[in-house]
Amino acid sequence: MPIARSVLFATGLFLTLVLGGVGFIAATISWDRSVVIEAGPKAGFFYETGDGLARHLSAEGVDVELTSRDDTLNIIESVQDPDNPVNVGFIAQKIDAANYPNVTSLGSIELEPLLLFARTDLGANLSVSDLEGRSVWMQVKGSGFDQLASEVFDAYDLDVEPRYGTLNEGILSVRRGETDVVGVLFPVHTPIVRQLAADPQLTLVDIATTEALASEIGYVRSLTIPPGLLDIAGSVPSGPLHTVGVPVTVVAREDLPAAITLQIASRLQDQFGSPSSTVQGTTFPNFMDLQLSANTVA
Structure with missing residues (x-):
């Protein structure tokens, strides 16, 4: 099925399930009004979204707790565990659904591009192949960035020197000249992405042949970020950026x-129900990530 048709189908399915949930809810009202949301680092998109969702639910009379962790690959482990109070979370990773029978999808809300920022003294117009032998800040082990960046470097058969720690530590290390590259896996509108894009000490790294790369990795999509999308004033990127x-x-x-x-699904539709700035013809929320089954109410 062509991508445009599959995206329209996924979006239509999402809206159908949301509307269908209205009828279902009338017959299945639950008086349990508590939720624990687990998100990622406070500078990231998971936490930003979780915080907004928590505020919305709290205003609706729901007892909400928001927690965070740096090893975001393990959020789904918390949601899966019936003895863990966490019952809502986020994924942006490869999973084996057979390991998570208790977890369902409430819909995909955004596409996070892999963005690599290198020190400008390494040169201009860098491509991923230029990172051979370079030190790369991989964030913490078990983060989504660590997983995806490792797969990208492996696909290009690159030997890089991985370094680990929090994102803030990595940014400082690159700015001090101690590390060559720092990267993020956040949507383009996230404040930290804008800050890094506007930093004159940093330059973006292009990833070539992304269609083939996406096909090899399997759970990602090829993206082209238009010129100036990250920083209009500074024209960043200066040309189309492939990732x-x-x-x-x-x-x-x-x-x-x-x-x-149903409250969460409605909130996601209100907040993210608009065309994507990075994928032409895509509207969120949808069920483009087919790794988990869709929740029957959402």
């Missing part, structure tokens, strides 16, 4: 109360 991106999907334990599930 890959992974869908951000909101996930929930299957026993999440139907009333809360």
Whole structure:
């Protein structure tokens, strides 16, 4: 099925399930009004979205707790575990759905591009092949960036020197000249992405042949970021930037109360129901990430 048709189908499916949930909710009202949302680092998109969702649910009378962790690959482990209070979270990663029978998808809300920022003294118009032998800040082990960047470097058979720690530590290390590259896996509108794009000490690294790369990795999509999208004043990027991106999907334990599930789905539609700035013809929320089954209420 062509990408445009598959995206329209996924978006239509999302809207159908949301509307269908209205009828379902009338027959399955739950009086459990509590939710624990687990997100990523506070500078990232998971936390930004989780915070907005928590505020919305709290205003609707839901008892909400928001937690964060740097090893974002393990958020889904928390949601899966019936003994863990976390029942809502986020994924932007490769998973084996067979390991998460208790977890369902509430829809994908954005596409996170892999963005690599190198020190400008390494040269201009850098491509990923120029990173051979360079030190790369991979964030913490178990982060989504660590997973995807490692797969990209492996695909290009690159030998890089990985360094680990928080994103803030990595940014400082690059600015001090101690590390060559720092990267993020956040949507283009995230404040930290804008800050890095506007930093005169940093330059973006282009990733070539992304269609083939996306096909090899499997759970990502080829992306081209238009000139100036990250920083209009500084014309960043100066030309089309090629990379890959992974869908951000909101996930929930299957026993999440139907009333809360519908409230979350409605909030996601209100907040993210617009065309993507990075993927032409794509509108969120949708079910483009097919790794998990769609929640029957969302």
